[in-house]
Amino acid sequence: MPIDMREQGRIWMNGKLVPFKNAKVHVLTHALHYSTAVFEGIRCYNTPKGSMIFRLQEHVDRLFKSAKMYSMKISYSKQEISDAIIKTVRASGLKECYIRPIAYYGYGVLGLTPTPNKIDVAIACWEWKTGESTAGKVRGARCKVSSWLRIDSRSQPMQAKAASNYANAALARVEALKDGYDEAVMLSYHGKVSEGSAENIFIINNGEISTPPLSAGILPGITRDSAIKIARSEGITVFERDIDREDLYVADEVFMTGTAAEVKSVTEIDNILIGDGKPGKITRKLQSAFFEASRGKDERFLEWLTPI
């Protein structure tokens, strides 16, 4: 199998920067068997003022909230993790990258109960390839409403960015790809629109934006929050409200947001064209506003960027 990342720089493991190739875990690591891990996905962008990490503090806060929901006690402070993320990016020599911090129950006792094990923390970064996010940027994405429901938050805390949520997400993603679509839209147990497999979703009608509330079992996306703040700063109304499957089909525009996807246009759902089947005007405006904000080109949002 090809390795889809250049093995360059170092990976931070429990306080030490180790060469990329040496950042290994034991096959009996608890998280590998029981999904007992929480993680983050963060981007570092090359800006006119140098490389900057996008909304670092919010990502670190979410990592700690995810850990708390699973009663995982990370033995580093938020400041130590933020500093370690910066150190890892610096050590990579990359100007732009994707950053993956992960906290997981490690190797020691392999039974269902995770707590006898230590919580290990690792931070890696690698060069970002646009492959996954091309659909929706260059052309509109074609989506399928998944036959897999988003896990209900009565079953596990879906506001946590936990590894255990992603078997559900991967089933939906693979189903959509096998059926010839670019991405899945997942419904909640209540039949309401929840989110994509790794993106939040928005619809636009008559110039107003709506997006499912956190109670739809979604991840509180940091790009979602950025898009809402950018839209409101442009005077666009944004509602957080329940959205029905039918609302998707008749929306003027649909778009998705995520650290990987940024802002991506959805132009077809279940073979029904959204609007005229082309990326919509407001979506394109938000796409470029998000691009400007994340690349340090919008003074109003410079506080979202942390220099490395």
Ligand SMILES: Cc1ncc(COP(=O)(O)O)c(C=O)c1O
């Ligand atoms: C399930 C899910 N929803 C939404 C998002 C978008 O969140 P963010 O904008 O913080 O990347 C992600 C991204 O990882 C995700 O995995």
